Amino acid sequence: MVHTFRQNGLNIALDVESGAVHLPDDVSYAVLSAYPDRLPTADEAAEKLGASFGEAAVREAVAELAELAADDMLYTLPEQIPAPVYSSLMPIKAVCLHVAHDCNLRCGYCFASQGDYHGARGIMSPETGRKSIDFITAASKGMRNIEIDFFGGEPTMAMKTVRETVAYARSVEKERGKNFRFTLTTNGLLLNDENIDFINAEMSNVVLSLDGRRIVNDRMRKCVDGSGSYDVIVPKFKKLLEKRGPDKSYYLRGTFTRENLDFAADFEHIYGLGFDEISIEPVTAPADKSYALRDEDLPRIAEEYERLTNIILKLRAEGKKVNFFHFMVDLDGGPCAVKRLKGCGAGNEYAAIAPDGSIYPCHQFVGMEEYRIGSLDEGVVRDDIRRIFAQSSIMSKPKCAGCFAKYNCSGGCAAGNVFYGGGIDSPNEQACFMQKKRLECALLLKAAEAGAHVEF
Amino acid sequence: MKHIKTIAEGTLKKNRDTRGCGECQTSCQSACKTSCTVGNQKCENKK
Structure with missing residues (x-):
């Protein structure tokens, strides 16, 4: 299967099964677009496209495409990988540690119900944090790289637990043959010199939440008293970045909703504040929410991703x-x-642990009893639920079969599929649309990096 | 070639023989938490 598209005056072709990317001229673009699933014979392509491009040029193009096909760079056929290889239960080696089911912001779009995940507000005890480390070192079996993401709610409301959990993990990682990688997601309100230094020393990645322009951020990301958070958090994020070494990654992460479909302006704003590693994600929300993205918004969102691409092209052309x-x-x-x-x-391979030690398939399922797979005290007792997740793959999702983006998104977010798509194997089509558009933009940026002339 | 320029040869076909060591990053742990982004993950076995 070959996916072709034009963006910014450039023809681009992706060979889905090999991942090869090509820049075809107009003739070969026409051939690939007319025959996305198989290499045509020179005769049939010439008959179909000769009037537009000249018979000789079409035949020449088909010959070149045939060479690439012979080298597994076009029309590559899917290869069968035995199902047990990709759908068996694996050791759990990554956990989202919900150290705080409480939050000091009241964000309008919070999927965690303002931090409490529809349950009681609470902070994970340091003891539960240490037990989580014992759990993951055992559950990960022979795996060496272990990921622990401190999440919430707002994890900086539980810094004692974060610190003690990290200290315990560091004290046992060598003897247990593990390499712990810590990450933390924060809204920034409680950042101060002390915990900035700790985060910068211990967290291999830190995610800083800010939606962009003050008016956009403050519309959704409000303090408990209803005031906006922008003016408090931006100086703190800047300080964290100043003190963070170049060897450690971070993301300044925002969410866009129906109320800021012009989110490229938020990207520019964030860049203007001095942040150059940026993520702006579509909101996930029930359709009845006024800020939820609607199908009718998708063309506008696609345009906005193109606008964002052009901003990046321009910045990179300036050497930034x-x-x-x-x-x-x-x-x-x-x-x-x-x-x-x-x-x-x-x-x-991934699970989330709630403050009370309950274990769920991921952070988005936390608090949903029907998805609880166990606890730190009893261990994982519901491998039947884990198997449902393990057996979900591109191969089990009918919508993915003909999709050009499938090897880049792997059939979408399991929680997004369950909550908004109709089932774990039924990808949310809004998310699919956006994923496909983003992949096209990403390929255009790669073409520009490779030296192609891209108009913007 | 005159009619088409290749900018990436593709790695999917070549690494179908690997059986997935599982040591790489869980994709959701990086920045998003609400979508699945696999294509940008690093392989732990490639130097």
Whole structure:
């Protein structure tokens, strides 16, 4: 299967099964677009397209496409990977640690019900934090790299637990043959010199939440008293970045909703504040919310992603460094095919632990009793639920079969599919639309990096 | 080639033989938490 598209005056072709990317001229673009699923014979292509491009040129183009096809760079056929390879239960080696089911912001769009996940507000005890480390070192079996994400609610409301959990993990990682990688997501309100230094020393990645322009941020990200958070958090995020070394990653992460479909302006604003690693995500919300994205918004969102692409092209042409998380794609390396089939690993390699020690398939299922897979005291007792997640892959999702983006999103977010798509194997179509558009933008940026002339 | 320029040869076909060591980052742990982004993840076995 070959996916072709034009953006910014450039023809681009993606060979879906190999991941090869090409820049065809108008003749070969026409051939690939007319025959996305198989290489045509020179005769049939010439008959179909000769009048527009000249018979000789069409035949020449088909010959070149045939060469690429022979080298597995066009019309590559899917290869069968045995199902047990990508759908078996794996050791759990990544956890989202909900150290705080409480929050000091009251964000309008919070999927965690303002931090309490529809349950009681609470802070994870340091003891539960240490037990989580014991759980993950055992559950991860022979895996060496262990990821712990401090999440909430707002994890900086539980810094004692964060600190003691990290200290305990560091004290045992060598003897247990593990390499702990810590990350933390924060709204910034409680950042001060002391915890900025701790976060910068221990967290391999930190996610700083800010939606963009003051008016946009403060409309959704409000303090408990109803005031906006922008003026409090922006100086703190700047300070964290100033003190953070170049070797450690961070993302300044925003959410866009129906109320800021012009989110490229928020990207520019965030860049203007001095942040160059930026992520702006579509809100996930029930359709009855006024700020939820609607199907009718999708063309506008696609235009906005193009606008954002042009901003990045312009900045990079000026020699500036800037990165947008959802436009990142690794064409020369990237994960193996098995990983691409499986996706994020929620419920299988990844789990979330609530303050009371309950274990769920991922942070988005926390508090949902029907998805509870166990607890730190009893261990994982519901492998039947884990198996449902493990067996969900690109291969189990009918909508993915003909999709050009499937190896880049692996069939979407399990929670998004369950809550908004109709089932774990039924991707949310709004998310699919946006994913496909973002991949096209990402490929255009790669073409520009490779030296192609791109208009913007 | 005259009619088409290749900017990436593609790695998917080549690494179908690997069986997935599982050591790489869980994609959701990076920035998003609400979507699945796999194509940008690093392989732990590639130097």
